[in-house]
Amino acid sequence: MGSEGPKAITIHVTGFKKFLGVSENPTEKIANNLKSYVEKRGLPSGLSLGSCTVLETAGEGAKSQLYHVLESSVVVSGDNNTNRTVVWLHLGVNSGSTKFAIERQAVNEAHFRCPDQLGWQPQRLPIVVEDGSILKAKETSCSAESIFKSLKSKGFDVVQSDDAGRFVCNYVYYHSLRFAEEKGHKSLFVHVPLFSKIDEDTQMHHPKLINPIFNISIHINSNSKPNHLCKYISLKGECFD
Template sequence: MEGRETVVVTGFGPFRQFLVNPSWTAAQGLKVFGLGERIDVYIKEVPVSYVQTQKIIADIWQTLQPKFAVHLGTARGSSVVILEQTGKNSGYRDRDVCGFCPESHCCLEGGPEKLDSVINMRAVSKEFRQAGVDVIYSRDAGRYLCDFAYYCSLCHGGRRAALIHIPSSGRLSSADRLVPLLQTLIRTMLDQLEDPSDSQSQ
């Protein structure tokens, strides 16, 4: 059918105490809820592995060529939704679930030190906060697999990506509240992508 577009949503695989990662549960929920009738939602579970993450993200952009990619990560100890503006290239020193860490401590040797999403996350978070929702803006995604995946995606996808850290505790961590909120957040981002003037309201 003409006029359909793909949005990719990724969540992470098992990690430490999360035998099923809440970010993957949320991605599955978004597949069920959808993002509107003209959008095909493609979901992918990404292992907490630098090598696998790099390969999967590159593959997503090359084969699916989505309009937009949303990467969900779990913020341990957080009770708010965090919208990340920036992916960082270097400083990756923590080992992944395979016990591996990139020798260069980089996503992409020689790549820019940071990449920002085309979406103005500050404007999106402000809109939701004004409506009384606990959504905050951040420029530091933590230098682990979430940040790593985000940078790779921003790089491959012409910066048409988002990283949303979801809460691991509190009211918004329950799927029945979280998934509809994520649906609205992502649709707001897609509207901004369609009409960049939306992003100017700081």
């Protein structure tokens, strides 16, 4: 029926463990603390937090872990998947930035500047061979522009990016975007600064951490309307990467 409202939304969040040069990954703490944080603060009606997982900062050697996590959302959704939007929000750290970056795409290239945590260091290899060239890119179906504008209008230090790097963040994002296409899910990657750039308390309790979830959840729901966006954003004044 044309009067049906927006679908319910479940957001699954991932962060990463430490890696070379980053001994304390803020996304690990965010992923580990987010459930308890949301339990205290609550979420708008129709929006629920699914799994919060910390991934090994590795590519090929940790691919099975990544797909186990992605597949779990299909199992949990089950037959209700048609009535629910499943969102994958991946968080990674950019040690050289002081801003949050909404990544609009991932590229089919693994070119690691240093070995990952399992010792793998590919050089200009396709992430998925059957997808062809290392120049091939997959774009998020989320409305990155709308999310960016909403956050920017509220004074948040955020940028849009077309370059998620060629390290593990891009590797995971490419696989996730590919999986999302196949399953009818949504996927978005957000880079966050180090705690030394934006302290932990700010990242866990300031609008930089929860607002993106609300913005993302509304904009990626194809059935939602602008008034839903305003309503959801106004409910919270927090954020989480």
